[in-house]
Amino acid sequence: MSDQLARDIELLAELFKTGGWQEVRVESHGISLLLSNDPATAPIGGVSAASVLPAPLPGAGPAAASAATSPTSSVAVDTPSAVDPSWKAVTAPNLGTFYRSPKPGSPAFVEVGRHVEADTEVCLIEVMKLFTSVKAGVAGTVKSIVAADAALVEGGQVLLYIQQD
Template sequence: MSEQITRDIAALAELFKAGGWSELRVEGGGISLLFSNDPDSTSNGGSALAAPAAPEKGARPPQAPAAAGQKVDPVPDRREKRASGGVIDPDWVAVTAPNLGTFYRSPKPGAAPFVEVGQRVEPSTEICLIEVMKLFTSVKAGLSGTVRHVAVDDGALVEGGQTLAYIEIN
């Protein structure tokens, strides 16, 4: 096995641990990997498919993506709080991460952020990048409105479905 593949597998293992998943199956390039927290999980190279994890108690069902794998959640959790302690307005729309990765507010270090709080956005406005293993995913607003809150610090690890920003439709 090449050194690059070994590093990639180690990176996937770290992402699996950080993501809080119960199982993750990765196949490609002649390799099949199963990461699992269940000691009784199938490890025979893929003859059984991993069952999806049961939703957490009180979790909302997944919604259809707005565009290219991105979720826009029109009913944010009314109990969610900002870092500053203020309550998120229930009429604001949550824009969520399409996948696990590192959240970047700007296209490169030292550059201006894609969006600022108070900025007007359109559905095609890029609001951030999510990077995992040198693969960057552009996250678009998905709707027209005004950015009211950025919920993640630049450079933070985010999980798929995690709220990135809130937009007030206007």
Template sequence: MDRMSEQLLRDIEILADLFKAGGWTELRVESGAISLLLSKDKATLSLDGAQQAAMPVAVPPVAPAPAAPEPVGAGASAGPIDPAWTAVKAPNLGTFYRSPKPGSPPFVEVGQRVEAHTELCLIEVMKLFTSVKAGIAGTLQHVAVADADLVEGGQPLFYIACD
């Protein structure tokens, strides 16, 4: 198998894992000559609108893992969320990273002052990294996600107390 085919299979594997973990019922991806449809519904139409003739692949439901308590500073911070704080949300689905590379310190820590342009984290999906910036000036009050957790688009990642 050539290198491009191996990468394509790995990318499809990652998409399938994200599909299972995301709790979605359907995922459609089209890129160039490649079309991919993942669905939990046996009656789903194919990308070209024709009824699927092949036997659908069963995707077992994935139960969310029980949340283990995590010490403050190792991932998500503890404590109640003040309704006055502003949530910084994930722009897309992917893996949440608090630091620029493994072993590096996090971009920001609770209690740190941030500006609108301050980079807070990275969200990675299929080796594409999206930088998440604060968007507002204030003090970082809460980290809502543990490092390397899978997040969904729109999920709160951080809470900032505005000045």
């Protein structure tokens, strides 16, 4: 389990604990997470968390004990075959859904080959109807868009690459 995934699960467990929710189920990239206040709630597929998780998450509360991973294979992240080390990676600021355009049917914020300034909005990350605008961060030319539109991305995941001016 990646450190980022462990941090995301810990954050979800903390939000669950303080949010007053009864049950939350999240499935993404071959991982299934169930947080429930009902001890009779069974994990997906009847698999117990103790038999699947490699080790308890440090700092995670009792709600994380309901976490279980699904036996499905994980989805590989699409990365360009030739990434120049001088290109600047624009990464997701947090876990959420990656959107290339401001609304369905609208043109994308940027396309490969487009010149951008540091303050150019390149995409949106949405989580629970809260949209975060992601800026290029550097002036240059968009060389590769790695994340798929409407895909779930993790915090720190590369979204696109920009060749700096």
